[in-house]
Amino acid sequence: MLHTIISQRASQTPEKVAVIQGQRRITYGELELKASRLATFFVNTGLQKGDRIAILSENSPEYIIAYIGIHKAGGIAVDINYQNTAREVQKIINHCLPVALIAERRYLDGIESCVAESPSVRTVIGIDRRSKRPASPPERMSTASGHLQYRAFDDVAQSDAGCGVLPVMGPHDTAAIIYTSGTTGDPKGVMLSHDNLLSNASSIISYLHLTEHDKVMVMLPFCYSYGKSLLTTHLQVGGAMVLENSFMYPDVVLKKIIEEEVTGFAGVPSTFAILLNRSAIRNYGFPKLRYVTQAGGPMPPQHAQELIQILPDTSVYIMYGQTEAAPRLTYLDPRDVIRKAGSIGKAIPGVTIELIKEGGIPAIKGEEGEIVASGRNIMIGYWNNPEQTRKVLRDGKLFTGDIAKMDDEGFLYIVGRQNDMIKSGAHRISAKEIEEVILGLQAVHEVAVIGVEDHILGEAIKAFIVLKEGAKPDAQEIQRYCAARLASFKVPKEVAFVSDLPKTNSGKVRRHMLKRPETYTHLQTSREDALKT
Amino acid sequence: MTHEQAQDGEGELNDMDLRSEIKKYIIENFLYGEDDNTLGDDVSFLENGIIDSTGVLELVSFVQNTYAVKVADEELIPDNFDTLSKIEAFIMRKKENATYKHIDASQESAIVS
Numbered sequence: 213m214l215h216t217i218i219s220q221r222a223s224q225t226p227e228k229v230a231v232i233q234g235q236r237r238i239t240y241g242e243l244e245l246k247a248s249r250l251a252t253f254f255v256n257t258g259l260q261k262g263d264r265i266a267i268l269s270e271n272s273p274e275y276i277i278a279y280i281g282i283h284k285a286g287g288i289a290v291d292i293n294y295q296n297t298a299r300e301v302q303k304i305i306n307h308c309l310p311v312a313l314i315a316e317r318r319y320l321d322g323i324e325s326c327v328a329e330s331p332s333v334r335t336v337i338g339i340d341r342r343s344k345r346p347a348s349p350p351e352r353m354s355t356a357s358g359h360l361q362y363r364a365f366d367d368v369a370q371s372d373a374g375c376g377v378l379p380v381m382g383p384h385d386t387a388a389i390i391y392t393s394g395t396t397g398d399p400k401g402v403m404l405s406h407d408n409l410l411s412n413a414s415s416i417i418s419y420l421h422l423t424e425h426d427k428v429m430v431m432l433p434f435c436y437s438y439g440k441s442l443l444t445t446h447l448q449v450g451g452a453m454v455l456e457n458s459f460m461y462p463d464v465v466l467k468k469i470i471e472e473e474v475t476g477f478a479g480v481p482s483t484f485a486i487l488l489n490r491s492a493i494r495n496y497g498f499p500k501l502r503y504v505t506q507a508g509g510p511m512p513p514q515h516a517q518e519l520i521q522i523l524p525d526t527s528v529y530i531m532y533g534q535t536e537a538a539p540r541l542t543y544l545d546p547r548d549v550i551r552k553a554g555s556i557g558k559a560i561p562g563v564t565i566e567l568i569k570e571g572g573i574p575a576i577k578g579e580e581g582e583i584v585a586s587g588r589n590i591m592i593g594y595w596n597n598p599e600q601t602r603k604v605l606r607d608g609k610l611f612t613g614d615i616a617k618m619d620d621e622g623f624l625y626i627v628g629r630q631n632d633m634i635k636s637g638a639h640r641i642s643a644k645e646i647e648e649v650i651l652g653l654q655a656v657h658e659v660a661v662i663g664v665e666d667h668i669l670g671e672a673i674k675a676f677i678v679l680k681e682g683a684k685p686d687a688q689e690i691q692r693y694c695a696a697r698l699a700s701f702k703v704p705k706e707v708a709f710v711s712d713l714p715k716t717n718s719g720k721v722r723r724h725m726l727k728r729p730e731t732y733t734h735l736q737t738s739r740e741d742a743l744k745t
Numbered sequence: 746m747t748h749e750q751a752q753d754g755e756g757e758l759n760d761m762d763l764r765s766e767i768k769k770y771i772i773e774n775f776l777y778g779e780d781d782n783t784l785g786d787d788v789s790f791l792e793n794g795i796i797d798s799t800g801v802l803e804l805v806s807f808v809q810n811t812y813a814v815k816v817a818d819e820e821l822i823p824d825n826f827d828t829l830s831k832i833e834a835f836i837m838r839k840k841e842n843a844t845y846k847h848i849d850a851s852q853e854s855a856i857v858s
Binding site: 295458459460461462463464482486490491492495637668669688691692695700701703 | 791
């Protein structure tokens with residue numbers, strides 16, 4: 213298990229740096245000490261094996277200490293995306309019923325009501341990285357009835373609470389729950405065991421040839437499975453992570469890569485689109501950068517080609533996976549990136565991939581079929597959601613919903629998706645979830661949300677709306693309504709008012725027609741025309 | 746919106762108008778028209794999550810097209826773009842360092858670097 217590996221690292225090389233953020237350097241020894249103190253605190257306050265503890269934090273040393281500390285205490289770490297609105301946070305808290313919440317102080321004000329009223333949360337630990345003083349509680353938490361205890365993170369991590377008896381964990385115990393958007397719009401909590409995470413990390417370590425000398429630039433949030441795999445792999449191998457929480461200014465990140473002698477860089481397609489189109493990457497040299505990985509959606513082959521030209525001494529890996537697979541399923545070897553442009557490669561070590569046609573028949577080479585994966589990395593299931601679990605897990609195999617075909621040499625190519633998920637930037641977004649929110653507006657009669665091609669994001673969110681008679685909202689009103697209820701990355705970038713939505717005879721919206729403007733232009737109207745209908 | 750609206754009677758950029766125009770653009774495009782008075786002149790876009798990594802690219806396009814300044818890739822840094830005041834100062838510096846050329850829809854090529 214990861215926390216036992218870190219304990220070993222800490223005893224062998226306590227002074228080795230594990231995490232770098234700004235001027236901060238956190239060693240394996242410090243990680244181990246603070247995570248142990250946190251674990252002892254939880255055990256002393258009555259945490260039982262399998263209890264959930266939610267983390268609501270940007271990437272930081274405190275996040276990592278919290279994550280390891282929860283595992284040491286026998287708990288399950290639940291990631292909550294810090295970009296979520298209070299409404300979304302509440303849904304997750306009510307769904308997984310955590311006994312404690314470790315959150316950045318700045319996020320607590322917006323969610324204090326839902327935390328104070330939660331039937332499960334007994335302890336809140338506030339992280340305040342911007343202040344030298346321990347974080348004070350929000351007003352409602354300090355005055356909440358006696359069941360809620362508030363503590364500052366630094367107080368807990370720096371106080372020696374003695375030796376609590378920490379539980380013994382097994383490899384098949386649940387280590388983490390990562391929430392992902394479901395096609396039904398309700399969040400789904402992917403339960404991953406210690407073995408799921410570590411077996412997948414071992415496989416990634418083998419094909420990326422990671423060692424303790426590696427140092428990865430981490431911009432991807434740990435609350436996402438791609439970011440989480442950077443944490444797991446580099447701590448498992450004894451390497452280091454350089455944390456940068458924003459890619460708003462790409463040259464700042466590029467200079468940091470050089471300055472910190474970073475050996476690995478991980479991004480989603482939009483990361484590389486920005487690097488290639490709006491950074492001075494061509495002006496710099498990266499002598500220490502050994503590899504680059506890309507996952508999280510299809511990257512245009514020309515971007516991969518350009519990246520290889522700009523970074524001739526760096527290996528470029530294209531990868532594919534899902535949170536439900538902890539997360540990696542396939543990779544394309546750097547030697548094949550040009551020759552097999554557009555491919556997601558082959559199964560990673562320890563994973564078996566099959567392509568299955570409708571009716572459960574295996575697809576032959578060249579035929580399209582659903583990607584079905586098996587291996588030690590496949591999730592336990594969705595938290596408290598057996599129905600959704602049954603839909604994707606059958607006979608221990610993960611039915612991904614992604615459609616692919618295989619060429620003569622066994623390389624896989626994704627050709628489509630079975631569901632209505634949108635991949636925008638680093639996010640996987642449910643169209644249904646956005647539609648449900650927009651339908652909450654009185655003025656809206658019908659809505660369909662799709663992903664439209666975007667040269668930076670991969671897909672941008674577009675909402676097609678049929679208004680009720682006499683209704684007069686404008687696009688900004690729709691966006692404001694969404695922004696109050698959904699994380700900012702789920703707010704439609706474009707809103708189109710139409711007189712009708714294209715549908716099948718059974719009434720299902722023909723989303724593919726909305727994606728191709730030439731097929732639905734007759735339906736598009738100006739807002740004024742739409743209001744007349 | 747064009748840069749003409751940011752000029753005073755002498756044909757020079759007016760600081761207040763320029764800042765107001767940029768503020769208006771940010772409110773319209775990133776805050777969906779909602780001005781709750783939190784977007785002060787020195788409020789960090791990054792720290793307050795007002796603009797993200799793709800939004801800043803749209804902001805740069807707006808600055809280039811509206812004020813006829815060329816933003817080099819290496820100039821896309823917090824010191825130049827992270828607050829209203831910094832963007833304003835950046836544009837004014839660019840204007841001072843280059844020959845100001847009037848730009849309108851028919852003079853796209855007049856962008857100065």
